[in-house]
Amino acid sequence: MSKIAVDMMGSDLGPSELIKAVYKYRNDHKDIEFILYGDENELSKLIINDKDRLSIVDAKEVIPMEIDPLTFLRKKESSLYKAILAVKNNEADAIISAGSTGGLVVGATVLLKNIDGISRAGLCSPFPTLDYNKPATIMDIGANLTNTCEDLVSFAIMGRIYSENVLKIKNPNVYLLSNGTEEGKGSKEAVEAYQLLKKYPWFKGNCEARNALDGNHDVVITNGYAGNIFLKATEGMGKNMSSLMKKAFKTNLLTKIGYLFAKKGFKQLSNHMDYKRFGGAIFLGTNGIVVKAHGNSDSYSFYHALDVANKMIEEKIVDKIKEQKVSE
Amino acid sequence: MSKIAVDMMGSDLGPSELIKAVYKYRNDHKDIEFILYGDENELSKLIINDKDRLSIVDAKEVIPMEIDPLTFLRKKESSLYKAILAVKNNEADAIISAGSTGGLVVGATVLLKNIDGISRAGLCSPFPTLDYNKPATIMDIGANLTNTCEDLVSFAIMGRIYSENVLKIKNPNVYLLSNGTEEGKGSKEAVEAYQLLKKYPWFKGNCEARNALDGNHDVVITNGYAGNIFLKATEGMGKNMSSLMKKAFKTNLLTKIGYLFAKKGFKQLSNHMDYKRFGGAIFLGTNGIVVKAHGNSDSYSFYHALDVANKMIEEKIVDKIKEQKVSE
Numbered sequence: 001m002s003k004i005a006v007d008m009m010g011s012d013l014g015p016s017e018l019i020k021a022v023y024k025y026r027n028d029h030k031d032i033e034f035i036l037y038g039d040e041n042e043l044s045k046l047i048i049n050d051k052d053r054l055s056i057v058d059a060k061e062v063i064p065m066e067i068d069p070l071t072f073l074r075k076k077e078s079s080l081y082k083a084i085l086a087v088k089n090n091e092a093d094a095i096i097s098a099g100s101t102g103g104l105v106v107g108a109t110v111l112l113k114n115i116d117g118i119s120r121a122g123l124c125s126p127f128p129t130l131d132y133n134k135p136a137t138i139m140d141i142g143a144n145l146t147n148t149c150e151d152l153v154s155f156a157i158m159g160r161i162y163s164e165n166v167l168k169i170k171n172p173n174v175y176l177l178s179n180g181t182e183e184g185k186g187s188k189e190a191v192e193a194y195q196l197l198k199k200y201p202w203f204k205g206n207c208e209a210r211n212a213l214d215g216n217h218d219v220v221i222t223n224g225y226a227g228n229i230f231l232k233a234t235e236g237m238g239k240n241m242s243s244l245m246k247k248a249f250k251t252n253l254l255t256k257i258g259y260l261f262a263k264k265g266f267k268q269l270s271n272h273m274d275y276k277r278f279g280g281a282i283f284l285g286t287n288g289i290v291v292k293a294h295g296n297s298d299s300y301s302f303y304h305a306l307d308v309a310n311k312m313i314e315e316k317i318v319d320k321i322k323e324q325k326v327s328e
Numbered sequence: 329m330s331k332i333a334v335d336m337m338g339s340d341l342g343p344s345e346l347i348k349a350v351y352k353y354r355n356d357h358k359d360i361e362f363i364l365y366g367d368e369n370e371l372s373k374l375i376i377n378d379k380d381r382l383s384i385v386d387a388k389e390v391i392p393m394e395i396d397p398l399t400f401l402r403k404k405e406s407s408l409y410k411a412i413l414a415v416k417n418n419e420a421d422a423i424i425s426a427g428s429t430g431g432l433v434v435g436a437t438v439l440l441k442n443i444d445g446i447s448r449a450g451l452c453s454p455f456p457t458l459d460y461n462k463p464a465t466i467m468d469i470g471a472n473l474t475n476t477c478e479d480l481v482s483f484a485i486m487g488r489i490y491s492e493n494v495l496k497i498k499n500p501n502v503y504l505l506s507n508g509t510e511e512g513k514g515s516k517e518a519v520e521a522y523q524l525l526k527k528y529p530w531f532k533g534n535c536e537a538r539n540a541l542d543g544n545h546d547v548v549i550t551n552g553y554a555g556n557i558f559l560k561a562t563e564g565m566g567k568n569m570s571s572l573m574k575k576a577f578k579t580n581l582l583t584k585i586g587y588l589f590a591k592k593g594f595k596q597l598s599n600h601m602d603y604k605r606f607g608g609a610i611f612l613g614t615n616g617i618v619v620k621a622h623g624n625s626d627s628y629s630f631y632h633a634l635d636v637a638n639k640m641i642e643e644k645i646v647d648k649i650k651e652q653k654v655s656e
Contacts, residue, residue, distance in 0.1 A: 066510075130568055142507055145515065179470055179556040182394075187473065187553060209557045210564035222557075225515060228507040229537045229554045233561035236538035240458055241569035244600070248593030255593040262586025265576030272572070 001033055002313045004306065005083040005092035008038035009062045010099020012296040018098065019046045021302035025310075026053055032310060035092055037079035057082055063103035069110045072103065080104065084111045087288040094289035094309040098280070098297045104290065105143045105283060112286035115318065117325035120144060120151040121285025122224065123292065124159055126167060126278045127234065131215030137163045137172070138212070141231045141281060144224035149192035152176065152221050156197060157324055158284045159219040165315040166282075166308065172218035174200070175207035177226060182206065189223060209233075238273055279305030282312065284321070289313060329361055330641045332634065333411040333420035336366030337390045338427020340624040346426065347374045349630035353638075354381055360638060363420055365407035385410055391431035397438045400431065408432065412439045415616040422617035422637040426608070426625040432618065433471045433611060440614035443646065445653035448472060448479040449613025450552065451620065452487055454495055454606045455562065459543030465491045465500070466540070469559045469609060472552035477520035480504065480549050484525060485652055486612045487547040493643040494610075494636065500546035502528070503535035505554060510534065517551060537561075566601055607633030610640065612649070617641060 006022060008015040015038055022034055033053040036043055040058035047054055059079035063072070075081050080099060084107045086092040097104050105123070114121055122140030129136050139159040140147065147155075156174045163172040176194055178186035183194060185206055197203040209230055212220045222230065245266070249259040259266075271277070276294065279301055283290040289312045293305035334350060336343040343366055350362050361381040364371055368386035375382055389406035403409050408427060412435045414420040425432050433451070442449055450468030457464050467487040468475065475483075484502045491500040504522060506514035511522060513534055525531040537558055540548045550558065573594070577587040587594075599605070604622065607629055611618040617640045621633035 130571060145507070177557065179473070179553060179560075208564075209560035210567070212561075213564060213568055225507060226554055226557045229505065229550075229557050230561045232507075232537035233540075233558045234565040236536075236541060237562040237565035238569060239538070240541055241566060241573075241601075243458060244597050245569075245573065245594075248597040249590055251590075251593035251596065255590045258586040258588070258590025258593075260586070262577055262579075262583040262590060265579035265583035265586075266573075268579065269572050269576040273569075 001031055002310065003033045003035060003092045004309055005035045005037060005086040005095045007079045007083045007095065007097035007099055008036050008043060009059070009079040010097065010103075011293070013298060015043060016046060017299055018297065018302050020299035021306060022054070023050070024299065025303055025306045029310065035086060037083040063100050063107070065100045065102060067100070067103050067106055069106050072106050073110060080107055084108055084288075088112055093313045094291065096291040096293055096305055096309050098293035098295055098302060098305070101142070101292055104292050108283055108286045108288065108290045112288040112290070114285055115287055115321055115325065117328070118154045118158070118285045118321070120147060120154065121283055122151070122155050122158075123281045124155075124162055124284050125231065125281040127213055128273050129213045129215040132272055134169060134215050134218070135167055135278070136213055136217050137167065137219045138227055138230065139219070139221055139284070140224040140227050142224045142228035143283065146225065147189060147223040149189045149196055152189060152193035152223070153196050154285060155221040156200075156203065156219065158321055159221060160202065161317060161320050161324065162282060162284060163219050165317060165320065166311050169218050171202065173204045174202050174219040174221065175204055175212070175217050177209060177212065177220050177222035177230065178206035179208070180206065181208060187223065235275070242270065242273070276301035277304055279303075279308045282308060287318060289318060329359055330638065331361045331363060331420045332637055333363050333365060333414040333423045335407045335411040335423065335425035335427055336364050336371060337387070337407040338425065338431075339621070341626060343371060344374055345627055346625065346630050348627035349634060350382070351378070352627065353631055353634045357638065363414060365411040391428050391435070393428045393430060395428070395431050395434055397434050400434050401438060408435050412436055412616075416440055421641045422619060424619040424621055424633055424637050426621035426623055426630060426633070429470070429620055432620050436611055436614045436616065436618045440616040440618070442613055443615055443649055443653065445656070446482045446486070446613045446649070448475060448482065449611055450479070450483050450486075451609045452483070452490055452612050453559065453609040455541055456601050457541045457543040460600055462497060462543050462546070463495055463606070464541055464545050465495065465547045466555055466558065467547070467549055467612070468552040468555045470552045470556035471611060474553065475517060475551040477517045477524055480517060480521035480551070481524050482613060483549040484528075484531065484547065486649055487549060488530065489645060489648050489652065490610060490612060491547050493645060493648065494639050497546050499530065501532045502530050502547040502549065503532055503540070503545050505537060505540065505548050505550035505558065506534035507536070508534065509536060515551065563603070570598065570601070604629035605632055607631070607636045610636060612645075615646060617646060
């Protein structure tokens with residue numbers, strides 16, 4: 001039986017939305033138990049008649065969007081603190097939160113500590129690509145502002161383990177995000193990382209942002225600032241294109257009729273691009289499984305985030321990172 | 329009569345494609361003269377029967393994709409060197425090239441020098457947004473890797489002048505690209521630039537990459553590295569979405585029929601998103617008008633790049649930047 005610690009607080013749609021996903025996931029998976037962290041009064045109303053493999057831990061405080069490590073350490077009554085602590089104390093196998101990203105990154109770092117040999121943990125996320133069967137993994141998408149070349153090498157190793165074991169991509173290749181494909185292009189850290197990565201057969205060199213999601217790039221590593229710009233630029237452009245597509249179908253009566261015929265294909269496209277099917281991002285590099293669900297998670301999205309946590313437990317991702325670091 | 333110096337070398341499709349745009353632009357505009365720089369043997373074959381307002385300056389050497397300032401200064405026989413020199417010597421009012429971006433940036437910087445008070449020149453480019461009538465201006469999209477806070481302030485002032493005078497946006501607002509909208513978010517330079525920009529009524533704070541192209545952001549400033557990631561991420565996502573749209577229309581017979589009905593709306597969308605209608609980027613901040621046409625410019629795209637150069641001449645953009653710096 002695996003146990004997932006769920007921070008029920010701090011999400012945009014509130015615990016009543018998250019609980020739907022928890023129930024559905026529990027019903028679909030017989031070997032999982034959930035510990036829910038949040039306001040007991042509120043939560044017990046939501047699970048009144050069905051407490052099978054569900055327990056509540058009372059935690060009234062909610063971690064704000066921005067928090068520094070010292071303040072976090074004082075927030076011992078918060079749902080996030082208690083949920084992460086459960087992983088540290090081996091009372092849970094994974095922690096998942098749809099609350100503050102900054103809080104989760106700070107909290108997991110100070111409580112769980114980085115895996116030996118990992119200089120920095122980072123946020124890794126799958127992205128839909130041109131190839132319907134091959135999501136790309138981008139890391140770091142914003143846990144850090146700047147990164148050293150050692151961090152980038154850690155991201156490469158961890159991103160590959162995620163891609164291979166969770167996304168089931170065979171022998172994933174790794175690229176460095178840069179402003180040009182030639183060796184020597186990019187930030188100082190990226191140029192140095194290139195040299196350190198050369199010895200790995202899976203490292204294929206630099207990649208430009210325009211090609212990262214073409215289906216031929218499995219893992220793309222970057223410092224957190226550029227990764228965050230990349231994440232949000234593609235997200236914004238995807239949203240803009242969808243909205244312009246809708247507008248195109250509304251141009252006149254003929255285009256509206258066109259939509260009725262083409263609906264099926266576009267439904268498929270919109271499902272493919274829907275970031276909610278990935279559930280969220282994974283904070284990789286600490287001694288524990290840490291999943292960041294989207295802040296605006298609905299039950300569909302949160303269900304998928306729970307699934308990511310479960311797959312990470314099944315695949316023993318943290319152990320695999322440790323083994324890889326030892327064999328280096 | 330305005331004179332445009334055209335570097336005919338180094339583009340992907342070659343001088344025979346560029347010359348079509350030059351002819352068409354010359355025929356559409358009676359007050360412009362062109363000086364073409366490149367291999368005389370090759371060029372004279374292209375303009376054999378029609379030399380009205382066209383002259384050729386022989387230059388056999390082509391500037392490579394990457395070049396350092398000292399090497400550039402030795403390439404006195406190259407088409408790019410001679411074309412930029414014409415602007416420096418007041419023999420031309422603007423220089424346009426579809427060749428090496430690095431060469432143009434280095435060449436314009438060493439030959440034309442930065443405008444007094446401008447710490448760094450940068451590449452500025454218009455982007456299509458959700459609002460069909462309001463392109464956004466992003467600067468710098470990759471002339472620099474890193475930038476100081478003073479550079480970012482210069483970009484704000486120059487980007488605004490471009491947006492107002494060339495794109496005809498009234499009283500453009502300016503945002504700083506960042507990883508969060510709150511004051512204090514972003515790179516060290518961006519945080520410092522925020523403080524310097526606060527005094528301007530047109531400065532509206534930070535903006536995330538996902539919202540930069542929503543039609544409400546007129547000028548978005550960033551360091552060159554993040555700007556380059558932004559440019560290429562949106563470009564790649566736009567291309568991916570177009571290709572997935574085509575795939576969606578090809579799903580089955582019904583969706584194919586749908587395309588026939590919806591064609592008009594999608595043609596409009598594809599024209600709106602076509603980066604070729606903007607011609608290219610502008611290198612702003614040196615003592616001269618410098619336009620970087622897309623490397624893969626076809627005659628349609630190069631025509632628009634010539635139009636950007638012409639508008640910049642008409643609007644006396646360099647003088648306007650100088651005046652603004654004096655009044656500071």
